[in-house]
Structures are given as structure tokens and as C-alpha cells.
Amino acid sequence: MDLVLKRRAIYTGLKPFLNAAELAPALSLWESEFSAKPTHALASFVTRSCTTDDLRRIRTQILSALIAALEAPESLLLSDPGSQVGRLTMSDANAHKVVLDAKNSIFIALSTRLWTAVDEMTEKSIIDFILRNIAHLKLSSEHASNLKDWFINRNALFPCNFELATLQKLINLNYIALCEYYGPVKADRLLSQATHAVEAEAMRLQFNLHDLL
Amino acid sequence: MQRYIRLLLASLSLALLLPSPAIAGAVGGAVSHPTESTIAINSVWVVLAGALVFLMQAGFAMLETGMSRSKNAVNIMMKNYMDLCVGSVLFWLVGYGLMFGFNPTGWLGTDHFAPSYGEDWKFTLLFFHIMFASTAATIVSGAMAERTNYLSYLFGAIGITAVIYPVLGSWIWNSNGWLKQMGFIDFAGSTVVHSLGGWCALAGVILLGPRLGRFSATGTIHQIPGHNIGMMGLGGFILWFGWFGFNAGSTLEASTNIGLIALNTQLSGAAGAISALLTSVILRKPILISSTVNGSIAGLVAITAGCATMDTPYAALTGCIGGIISVLGVLLLEKVRIDDVVGAVSVHGFAGVWGTLAAGMFLKGNMFNGDQIIVQLIGISATFIWVFFAALIMYGLIKVTFGLRVSTMHEQRGLDITEHGEIAYPEFTQHAAYKTENLPHLQKL
Numbered sequence A: 001m002d003l004v005l006k007r008r009a010i011y012t013g014l015k016p017f018l019n020a021a022e023l024a025p026a027l028s029l030w031e032s033e034f035s036a037k038p039t040h041a042l043a044s045f046v047t048r049s050c051t052t053d054d055l056r057r058i059r060t061q062i063l064s065a066l067i068a069a070l071e072a073p074e075s076l077l078l079s080d081p082g083s084q085v086g087r088l089t090m091s092d093a094n095a096h097k098v099v100l101d102a103k104n105s106i107f108i109a110l111s112t113r114l115w116t117a118v119d120e121m122t123e124k125s126i127i128d129f130i131l132r133n134i135a136h137l138k139l140s141s142e143h144a145s146n147l148k149d150w151f152i153n154r155n156a157l158f159p160c161n162f163e164l165a166t167l168q169k170l171i172n173l174n175y176i177a178l179c180e181y182y183g184p185v186k187a188d189r190l191l192s193q194a195t196h197a198v199e200a201e202a203m204r205l206q207f208n209l210h211d212l213l
Numbered sequence B: 001m002q003r004y005i006r007l008l009l010a011s012l013s014l015a016l017l018l019p020s021p022a023i024a025g026a027v028g029g030a031v032s033h034p035t036e037s038t039i040a041i042n043s044v045w046v047v048l049a050g051a052l053v054f055l056m057q058a059g060f061a062m063l064e065t066g067m068s069r070s071k072n073a074v075n076i077m078m079k080n081y082m083d084l085c086v087g088s089v090l091f092w093l094v095g096y097g098l099m100f101g102f103n104p105t106g107w108l109g110t111d112h113f114a115p116s117y118g119e120d121w122k123f124t125l126l127f128f129h130i131m132f133a134s135t136a137a138t139i140v141s142g143a144m145a146e147r148t149n150y151l152s153y154l155f156g157a158i159g160i161t162a163v164i165y166p167v168l169g170s171w172i173w174n175s176n177g178w179l180k181q182m183g184f185i186d187f188a189g190s191t192v193v194h195s196l197g198g199w200c201a202l203a204g205v206i207l208l209g210p211r212l213g214r215f216s217a218t219g220t221i222h223q224i225p226g227h228n229i230g231m232m233g234l235g236g237f238i239l240w241f242g243w244f245g246f247n248a249g250s251t252l253e254a255s256t257n258i259g260l261i262a263l264n265t266q267l268s269g270a271a272g273a274i275s276a277l278l279t280s281v282i283l284r285k286p287i288l289i290s291s292t293v294n295g296s297i298a299g300l301v302a303i304t305a306g307c308a309t310m311d312t313p314y315a316a317l318t319g320c321i322g323g324i325i326s327v328l329g330v331l332l333l334e335k336v337r338i339d340d341v342v343g344a345v346s347v348h349g350f351a352g353v354w355g356t357l358a359a360g361m362f363l364k365g366n367m368f369n370g371d372q373i374i375v376q377l378i379g380i381s382a383t384f385i386w387v388f389f390a391a392l393i394m395y396g397l398i399k400v401t402f403g404l405r406v407s408t409m410h411e412q413r414g415l416d417i418t419e420h421g422e423i424a425y426p427e428f429t430q431h432a433a434y435k436t437e438n439l440p441h442l443q444k445l
Helices: A003-014 A020-034 A039-049 A053-057 A059-071 A102-116 A120-137 A141-152 A164-182 A184-204 B002-017 B021-031 B036-067 B070-100 B120-143 B150-172 B178-182 B190-208 B229-251 B258-282 B289-304 B312-335 B344-361 B370-401 B408-413 B415-420 B436-441
Strands: none
Touching: A003 A020, A003 A059, A020 A039, A039 A059, A053 A059, A102 A120, A102 A164, A102 A184, A120 A141, A120 A164, A164 A184, A164 B408, B036 B070, B036 B120, B036 B229, B070 B120, B070 B150, B070 B415, B120 B150, B120 B190, B120 B229, B120 B344, B150 B178, B150 B190, B150 B370, B150 B415, B178 B370, B190 B289, B190 B344, B190 B370, B229 B258, B229 B289, B258 B289, B258 B312, B289 B312, B289 B344, B312 B344, B344 B370, B408 B415
């Protein structure tokens, strides 16, 4: 595993637990002292990175997340944050808040509805399917990378406002994945249920939900 | 008085439909010196039979629609409706000439294109054969349902009725056809119509690929049940009813063996349904109406080649084996991940092969004649080679030019919306993702 790939894994593992101010020193520490060490040295890295009581309480969780990220396929890793050595805080592209338009907000609501209707394993498989097919959307590399990051960490802010055609294709990818894992009959039912669930929200935002379908 | 009129009408009808031995004798001599009344009687029978074959289109349309999802119901109906229309015109323009025109080489007819004048009897035959050509074309629609571009499908139907079907027909049913000269038996078209339809369908579904989610990458086979079981069952009944015209009409005269042909047809269809049901039981599969109806159709397909040349017990046996083949064929196609929505390849292709072979094996007065069986095998093989590869090339060309398969977005919405802009059951889709009121607002694909 090369340094960049390892850094992406460490970043993916740490991101759900550390904020932007904590992430940069942690990544800097890992890169300067632990990047060349074997995996078991991660325990010591986590101990030194957890500088607050809150973080210390979840050290085991963070360690597990790091190990899982190091073993995860490349497609599931967040994009490379770049070297953070010597930095006090991360310049996180996702850190600035994007004001989402109606179509992007409804897209998030509809997608989330679709994912909450399935079990955790299937949700992971659906996301993996979408990640494998994001290249077909012909987005710029930056947009593709940001979108990929959002699909991996769906609690993060949506990266930017995408075109309607892109959102439509993403919903279609969701549908194809549902067909793959549940069969087309259940996929139709789930799509219909999700559509009904977000209909009111779409009306409130004065957006035609069926533009996404 | 009314009673006498009714008696008179009944007698006239009987005289027309069931000719007396004297009239039948005249029919028997029809080939050499047909009298005008003989031609009239034969015409009544053949046109009536042709109309029954026309009704089979309705049967196919209902069966295929019932076996598909409701979001593709309009599309399947439209495919069946329009392949009859384009098939009729194209067969009149080109197909009839290729099939029944002067055939010096044994491979192809060379005249009688777009016939517009001639003897009345010729038009009777043309009418009857138009129905057959349309039947051959419509078999394909069910197999390729739910993911085929509508116009591309119609181009395919044109290719079948204008070229693939008539060329094969000229080999087997033209008096100079090379297979006809060899003594190949296919009385009403187990091979010419049904195997042809089955092999065209096989080529089409191979190039199309399965519907979204039918076979998942993890190896799961997702069943996609039809939306209207009643329509499916009624389609089966109507097809069966039309088959009496298909088989008994193929005598092309009001002859005395019509009863035997109709009886053989009936018993074979019944035996096919029973054996399909028993096969499902033995295999511990659910007894589905789709496989039972398919079993009866497979029985009907199988007897079509030998319905006039087989003793009744063998007709039942032929149908029985046809029914078993239909169930096993569907399972085989599932195993090799070929998505045939209605089981057309199995029912028409595989059962058609068996029926053609059975026509040689159980030939009345010449049972199990090795030479005849070899001729049947040659005909079956030649048919597969011509039809499958011609269809593969045709659909391949359509695929690279117009596109054969719709996009995944079309499959998500359903072809009723994307290809026709309407919903089959607008009052009953309140829980669907797409309702009639959404149609004007959908983005064009």
C-alpha cells in the first residue's frame, strides 16, 4: 500500500470522529511518525491523537474504524486530503456550507428515503454500486471526487449543487442497484414509497419531484 | 314457419362446413379440376380458418400482456397489434412472392410480389398465409418484452415477415422447395411458424440481455411475475381456440380429415397442459398458471407439424412430451441466464423441434422410418441455422444502428410511459411512482 492510499485510509477512518481542527494535526502526526510503522502501531497513534476526554472515550471505535478503512477496497476510501504535515487545521472543501437548491435537497431526501428502506448490508452494496458507476456520469474530476466522498460519508454536507440530469442518473443508479439486490418488483415498490414520502417536501420547495425520475 | 327457416339455415351451414361425401369427393379432386362450388366451399373454410388464426393474435397479446408488469402492458399490446399490421403489408408486398412464387432453385420464390390480380383462390391463400406470417412475427414480442425499443422491434417484425419467414417457407411449403422435395413433413408449421418464432426470439433475447435485476451478479434469480393472471389464462384459451383454424385450416380445403386434425390438436394441447402440471409437481415446483398455459401451448405447437398425419394416441403423446419440454426448457434458459419473459423459446422453439421430429417418428402407416426421421432432422437443423443466424444478424444490425434496447431510465419508468406516453390502468396506479398526472411533467428521455 503506497503512502497516498494509506493516508486516504487513515483520513477515511478518522473523519467521522475528528473535526477539521483535530484532523490536520492527527494526520500530520501519522504521516511523520507512523506511516512507515506496522498496523499494530496504530493503537499508539490513536492514543496520541485523542487529545480530549470525548475522543479518549471512543478510542477503541476509532482504532476499529482505522483498521477497517485500511482493509477496505480503494473505491470506498475518501479522496486524498494531501499532506497535512505542519498544518494546524485542514482546508476541507466540504467545510464551507453550500446553499442547496430545491432539486438537490429533494434528491438527498429521496435518496435517503431509498436507503433507509433497506437493510444496512444492502445499503452498503447500493452505495458501492453507485461509487463504481460514478465515472459514467461524466462529471469533472473534482465534482466526481466530492460526490464520491459524500456517498461514503453521507452525514457530511452535500458538496455542491449538481445538474438535474446528474441527479436523475444518480436516482436511476439507485434504482438499478435496488433491482440488482431486491429484484425489479420490490425496486418499483421502494421507489414508489420513497417518492410518496418526499412528495410533500417537494411541494413545499415548489419543486416537481418527477423531474428527478 | 320460423322452425323451417332455422332448419333450412342449419342444413345450409352444415352443407358448407361439413360437406357430404359427394362434395368431399369433389374437394379431393380440387387439385386437378376444381369446380366453382368446390372452390367456394374451400374458400369459406380457409377464410374462416384464417380469421381464427387472426384471433390467435389476440390470444398472444393477452397472454404476453398478462405475463408482463403493468407498466409495460400498453407496449406489449401495441407490439402485438402493430406486428400484425406491418407483417400483413410486408408479407403481401414481398413475403408471399418469396415464399410461394416460382421457385426454380428450391431456395426462393421469384414472382407474385404484391399480387393485385389473379384467381380468387390465390387471394384466399394469401389471406390465410398473411395470418401465419403475422403469427410467426408475434411470437418474438413476448420473449423480448419489457426492454426493447418499440420501433426497433417493428423493424425486426418487418425483417421476419418480409425475409426470414418467407425464405424458410419457400424451402418447406413451396412445391419446389428443397426440403419439400426431400419429403420434409411440417403440415401446419411446427417448424415454419413456431420454431422460426422461437429461434428469432432466442437471437433477440441473447442480444438484448436480461431485464434489470432479473439475474443479479450474486447469482440470485429474481422472478418477475405477470400483472394479470386472468388475462394470461384467457389469452391461453383464445390461442387454443384459434389453433383449430391454424391446424385444421392448413388442409386448405374443406376435407373430411378436419375432424381428426381438430381432435389431435385438442388432445395434444390438453396432454401438454397435464404433463406440464405433473412435471412441476415432480420437480417440486409450484403449479403456476403460466407454466400450465405454456404446457398446453407447447402441446399445440408440437402437434402442428403432424396433426394430419398422426394417429390420435400419438398426438396425445406428442403433446405430453411437448408440455414436459416447455417446463424443462424454461428452467434451462434460466440456468444459462437468458431472460425470455413468456417462455417463447421453450414453448415455440424447443417444442416445435420436438413436434417436427414426432411428425416423422409417428407418421401414420410409416412409423419410425429412419429415412423420414433423418429428413426431419435435416429440416430442423437447416431451419435453426438459417433462422437463428439471420435473426442474429438482423437484430445485431438494428442494435448498432437504431439501438435494440431501451435505456435503464426507460426500464425504470416503464415502456408504456417512455414509448407510448400513456398508462394502462390510470385509475389503479395511485400507489405507483408514476401516475397519469405526472406524465406531462416528465423530462423527455
